[in-house]
Amino acid sequence: MGNCLDNLKPDGTECDDFDVCTDQELCVNGVCVGDPIPDAPLVEGLGGRNLLVTPQPPASAAPVALHLTSPTWTCVDKYINFDGTLGDFPMTQLPNLWGTVLVRGVELYPSAKFIPSIYEVRAECGIYVSPPGSDATWVWGDLDNDGDADFMDIGLIVDEWRFQQSAVNPEVIFDLYPCPGDNRLDFRDIAADTDAFRGLPYPCPEPCP
Numbered sequence: 372m373g374n375c376l377d378n379l380k381p382d383g384t385e386c387d388d389f390d391v392c393t394d395q396e397l398c399v400n401g402v403c404v405g406d407p408i409p410d411a412p413l414v415e416g417l418g419g420r421n422l423l424v425t426p427q428p429p430a431s432a433a434p435v436a437l438h439l440t441s442p443t444w445t446c447v448d449k450y451i452n453f454d455g456t457l458g459d460f461p462m463t464q465l466p467n468l469w470g471t472v473l474v475r476g477v478e479l480y481p482s483a484k485f486i487p488s489i490y491e492v493r494a495e496c497g498i499y500v501s502p503p504g505s506d507a508t509w510v511w512g513d514l515d516n517d518g519d520a521d522f523m524d525i526g527l528i529v530d531e532w533r534f535q536q537s538a539v540n541p542e543v544i545f546d547l548y549p550c551p552g553d554n555r556l557d558f559r560d561i562a563a564d565t566d567a568f569r570g571l572p573y574p575c576p577e578p579c580p
Contacts, residue, residue, distance in 0.1 A: 412493070524567075
């Protein structure tokens with residue numbers, strides 16, 4: 372390990388650049404060069420206004436901040452907080468402490484039937500920024516993610532309201548009312564899904580006025 376200039380260590384000699392954000396360091400022309408650790412986070416849309424984000428690699432020793440942007444909504448430029456809300460400043464912790472975080476906020480806007488709302492998340496560690504992980508939110512009122520708000524979705528939300536047997540928390544997918552949600556599933560959410568089925572637009576403001 373040590374400094375690559377010590378004893379004129381040849382290229383390819385293992386070294387330590389003392390940067391927690393890199394690994395597999397090797398001497399190159401007298402300089403210790405490492406590969407950035409953070410990979411593109413896993414990003415998955417969940418309902419019309421939520422994302423699931425998992426930094427990679429999960430067992431990494433490199434603490435990361437998670438930076439959210441959107442090619443669809445170019446005004447969106449936020450960092451993910453530990454509780455999944457969005458803020459203006461980076462919050463950094465190890466990937467295993469992040470785990471899979473449920474991201475929510477007024478900046479997350481549903482896709483339309485033929486126009487996806489795409490969001491990108493990059494992991495930042497020191498000067499290093501990962502490639503983006505990306506996915507789209509679901510169409511508003513589309514509770515089975517088949518691309519359309521239809522009668523089947525109304526049946527799903529009514530069954531969830533009656534029996535509370537979904538594999539996911541109802542506030543994640545079925546919480547459609549009010550803006551941006553109240554963490555409850557009640558008759559107002561069924562009415563909102565019926566409005567989506569009728570073709571009424573998403574009732575909350577767009578993230579880019």
